[in-house]
Amino acid sequence: MRRTLLAAACLLATQLANAGAIDKLQRFLDSTRTVRADFTQTVIARNGRKPQVSSGVMVISRPGRFRWQIDKPYEQLLVGDGEKIWIHDPDLRQVTVRKAGPTLGGTPAALLAGDSRIERDFTLREAGELNGLDWVEAVPKVADSGFEKVSLGFSGEELRAMILLDSLGQSSSLVFSHVEHNPPLAPSLFRFTPPANTDVIGD
Numbered sequence: 001m002r003r004t005l006l007a008a009a010c011l012l013a014t015q016l017a018n019a020g021a022i023d024k025l026q027r028f029l030d031s032t033r034t035v036r037a038d039f040t041q042t043v044i045a046r047n048g049r050k051p052q053v054s055s056g057v058m059v060i061s062r063p064g065r066f067r068w069q070i071d072k073p074y075e076q077l078l079v080g081d082g083e084k085i086w087i088h089d090p091d092l093r094q095v096t097v098r099k100a101g102p103t104l105g106g107t108p109a110a111l112l113a114g115d116s117r118i119e120r121d122f123t124l125r126e127a128g129e130l131n132g133l134d135w136v137e138a139v140p141k142v143a144d145s146g147f148e149k150v151s152l153g154f155s156g157e158e159l160r161a162m163i164l165l166d167s168l169g170q171s172s173s174l175v176f177s178h179v180e181h182n183p184p185l186a187p188s189l190f191r192f193t194p195p196a197n198t199d200v201i202g203d
Helices: 002-017 021-031 100-104 108-113
Strands: 034-044 052-061 065-072 076-081 084-089 094-099 122-130 133-140 147-155 158-166 171-181 199-202
Touching: 021 122, 021 133, 021 147, 052 108, 065 108, 122 147
Parallel strands: 094 199
Antiparallel strands: 034 052, 034 171, 052 065, 065 076, 076 084, 084 094, 122 133, 133 147, 147 158, 158 171
């Protein structure tokens, strides 16, 4: 009996070790309700001009709520409350508001903040191993999502990176660190009130 259990455990461990990136993505979504992580983002334009590097904090409460806060070199804040998405640019004193439904349906945020039925909005395929990470490629089924594809890189069961290619040929590379799974998050993180003397554009 003990040998049987040991053999079963070894088989399960082997299956997990060899699991494809699509399986890892699905398990990540199934087991994760909240996430907090630091990120570094590198944006490379199609013409190859000098990359733009920014950093900040990502907070997600699934389904539908997220906070994407860029701290350096310039502040910018995206907040999704499940109904609307607020994009705040303090330097411009401007807030853009969009409905969350059509905006979130086929965007990278849907992979992390959406529900677990990602294949409803994305076509997924295994993208092999690169730089020590296992990659899954997600192509949005919504034509006007603004993105051609999104790639997600996993180290073991941990999400470590995303690469976004938009419809204009611009590439954005995101590297995550200090990732926390299912931390307690204050509801106020996902609420946004435009500051005084700020122009509000959109819905």
